[in-house]
Amino acid sequence: MYENQTVIGQTLDTKDLPLSQCKWPEDVLHTIPDWVYTSTEVYNRELEKIFQGDTWNYVALEAEIPNPGDYKRSYVGATPVIVSRAEDNTIHVFENRCAHRGAEFCRKNQGNTNEFVCPYHQWSYDLKGNLQGVPFRRGVDRRGGMPKDFKPQDHGLKKLNVTTLNGVIFASYSDKVEPIEEYLTPEILEEFKVVFPGKPLKVLGYYRNELPCNWKMYHENLKDPYHATLLHSFLVVFGLLVAGNKSAMLVDSVHGRHGIMASAKSDDEISEENKREMRSYHEDMRLQDERFLEFIKEFDSPWSVTMQTIWPNLIVQREMNTLGVRQIIPNGPNSLIMEWTMFGYEDDDDEMQRHRLRQGNLMGPSGFLGLEDNEAMKFVQEGVRRSTTDVNVIQLDANKVGTSDTLISEAAIRAMYQYYRQVMEL
Amino acid sequence: MSLEISYDYQESALPIEQALELKREIDLFNSNYCAALDSAKVELWPDFFTEDAIYRMTSRENVDLGMPVGLVYAEGRPMMHDRATAVANTQMFAPRYMKHIVTNIRPIQKDGNQISATANFILLQTLVEGPSTLHLTGTYHDIFERQEDGSLLLKERQVVFDTSIIANDVVYPV
Numbered sequence: 001m002y003e004n005q006t007v008i009g010q011t012l013d014t015k016d017l018p019l020s021q022c023k024w025p026e027d028v029l030h031t032i033p034d035w036v037y038t039s040t041e042v043y044n045r046e047l048e049k050i051f052q053g054d055t056w057n058y059v060a061l062e063a064e065i066p067n068p069g070d071y072k073r074s075y076v077g078a079t080p081v082i083v084s085r086a087e088d089n090t091i092h093v094f095e096n097r098c099a100h101r102g103a104e105f106c107r108k109n110q111g112n113t114n115e116f117v118c119p120y121h122q123w124s125y126d127l128k129g130n131l132q133g134v135p136f137r138r139g140v141d142r143r144g145g146m147p148k149d150f151k152p153q154d155h156g157l158k159k160l161n162v163t164t165l166n167g168v169i170f171a172s173y174s175d176k177v178e179p180i181e182e183y184l185t186p187e188i189l190e191e192f193k194v195v196f197p198g199k200p201l202k203v204l205g206y207y208r209n210e211l212p213c214n215w216k217m218y219h220e221n222l223k224d225p226y227h228a229t230l231l232h233s234f235l236v237v238f239g240l241l242v243a244g245n246k247s248a249m250l251v252d253s254v255h256g257r258h259g260i261m262a263s264a265k266s267d268d269e270i271s272e273e274n275k276r277e278m279r280s281y282h283e284d285m286r287l288q289d290e291r292f293l294e295f296i297k298e299f300d301s302p303w304s305v306t307m308q309t310i311w312p313n314l315i316v317q318r319e320m321n322t323l324g325v326r327q328i329i330p331n332g333p334n335s336l337i338m339e340w341t342m343f344g345y346e347d348d349d350d351e352m353q354r355h356r357l358r359q360g361n362l363m364g365p366s367g368f369l370g371l372e373d374n375e376a377m378k379f380v381q382e383g384v385r386r387s388t389t390d391v392n393v394i395q396l397d398a399n400k401v402g403t404s405d406t407l408i409s410e411a412a413i414r415a416m417y418q419y420y421r422q423v424m425e426l
Numbered sequence: 427m428s429l430e431i432s433y434d435y436q437e438s439a440l441p442i443e444q445a446l447e448l449k450r451e452i453d454l455f456n457s458n459y460c461a462a463l464d465s466a467k468v469e470l471w472p473d474f475f476t477e478d479a480i481y482r483m484t485s486r487e488n489v490d491l492g493m494p495v496g497l498v499y500a501e502g503r504p505m506m507h508d509r510a511t512a513v514a515n516t517q518m519f520a521p522r523y524m525k526h527i528v529t530n531i532r533p534i535q536k537d538g539n540q541i542s543a544t545a546n547f548i549l550l551q552t553l554v555e556g557p558s559t560l561h562l563t564g565t566y567h568d569i570f571e572r573q574e575d576g577s578l579l580l581k582e583r584q585v586v587f588d589t590s591i592i593a594n595d596v597v598y599p600v
Contacts, residue, residue: 007555007556007557008555008556109487110491203493204493204494204495205484205485205488205491205493205494205495205496206485206487206488206493206495207485207495207497207592208485208590208591208592209591209592209593209594209595210591210592210593210594211594212593212594231518233516233517233518234512234516234517237512237516285511285515285516287508288504288505288507288508289501289502289504289505289507289508291505292505292508337591342495353494354501357494357495357496357499358499358501358505360495360496360499361498361499361500361505361509364497365497365592365594365595365596366483366497366498366595366596366597367497368509368512368516368517370595371517371519371595371596371597372517372518372519374594374595375518375519375520375594375595376518378520378594379520
């Protein structure tokens with residue numbers, strides 16, 4: 001639980017509705033009811049239908065576990081899992097729960113081992129999650145021990161399906177989910193391969209923070225290009241993004257669940273009309289050190305910035321030259337944990353790596369853009385949790401669902417909720 | 427430039443009288459540094475650094491893994507100035523009080539006009555609603571540089587926090 005919520009943590013009963021009372025308002029396209037963010041029963045159904053449903057969940061980068069025996073703790077939905085590379089180089093994902101008494105046995109975030117041993121009773125598992133040893137299985141002096149018909153092969157760790165694409169590892173509880181390339185859909189796959197062309201990645205480090213907001217808000221924020229020039233005055237003040245920039249909000253045309261917010265850096269003057277609309281525009285502010293806003297063109301893409309929202313738990317950040325994946329870990333209806341893995345490429349020279357580190361000041365829990373998003377989403381969660389009114393209005397670019405060519409649009413959010421209502425049977 | 431930090435215990439190489447003298451001086455420096463930040467005078471923050479200083483705030487996990495990333499990563503005072511200006515003028519965040527408590531100041535080595543030292547900190551945050559919370563805890567890994575006028579400035583400050591999951595964000599420099 002978010003520490004600050006110890007005083008203001010109460011959600012009104014009228015917001016924590018049972019599923020039977022969750023009825024979407026009549027104008028389904030242009031409204032979002034507050035209970036999608038605040039109801040415990042809705043959250044529980046999301047874990048079942050979405051995170052444990054027919055989806056691929058991001059769990060790790062191959063660069064984090066390059067060698068046999070390497071492992072990393074991760075999550076699928078809210079469930080802790082281990083991502084492990086076995087002796088034969090295959091990658092495995094299994095729940096971090098001992099099959100014996102349920103202990104979350106793996107406590108280190110990452111490491112290298114030749115087996116996993118639960119510290120409680122020393123049950124041991126191989127790198128693929130198979131039970132390999134039970135101490136005193138035959139008892140002591142022929143007394144006690146496991147029954148004769150105990151079959152270790154029936155008591156391995158709970159295993160998930162695993163797939164990889166160009167160095168990115170996904171896991172799924174579903175046997176029906178489509179292959180990952182098909183899952184991503186053509187538009188998203190193309191941009192995914194810009195960031196992950198298959199060349200070796202170099203992990204530069206991690207950020208972790210808790211956002212006291214519902215996990216869907218994070219997707220919505222990156223499907224809401226309207227906020228970019230209004231909330232993030234930093235972008236505007238220093239000329240990174242203004243309302244007139246070439247930009248797009250792309251939505252996958254198959255399901256409407258994934259998206260890409262994209263823009264291209266421009267040196268054009270800002271029109272007087274646009275300046276007046278943007279309260280945050282300061283003409284006289286200049287950076288003393290402009291290096292961190294430099295854009296080194298390294299990709300064959302018309303965009304200098306793309307934010308991919310890959311359903312249900314992955315954000316791929318290409319903010320000019322600062323690259324990262326963000327893993328969304330839902331943590332109850334009112335909270336999410338964000339794990340950021342920042343990276344470059346193995347073939348970056350020292351100066352390119354430092355450029356990525358400098359540009360990293362834009363993102364993360366202290367990033368010029370990142371912290372404002374975190375603040376805004378906290379405000380929204382507090383508002384929807386504690387107010388007597390109960391509807392969000394999404395009427396920009398009305399009636400449109402999916403890709404839009406203007407930033408002043410909520411068509412991508414509409415597409416996400418159209419898909420969501422279908423999966424959630426709401 | 428090396429961002430490497432060791433968490434191995436390092437015995438102080440300084441004679442006791444000199445160590446005590448430096449400890450007093452660094453204590454005063456840190457008190458002024460924290461007073462500026464705690465009074466939200468973030469634009470004064472770069473003044474505590476040399477022109478070519480490094481400031482990095484990162485997690486102990488990154489340090490242990492030898493990873494270079496910083497939540498805040500500034501090469502040189504101009505980058506710190508830009509951050510301070512942005513926080514003071516353009517950033518949107520809820521109002522808050524910050525309180526730094528710095529202790530266990532420990533000068534370790536003196537090399538010409540440079541002094542390496544560490545200090546532990548806790549950072550408390552108080553928002554408009556809610557309790558005062560322990561926002562971060564960690565260690566400053568510092569290199570001070572003696573200036574021609576006799577004063578000390580930071581040539582490097584790496585703020586390494588133990589806190590594994592940050593509550594939402596860290597708005598001000600630490």
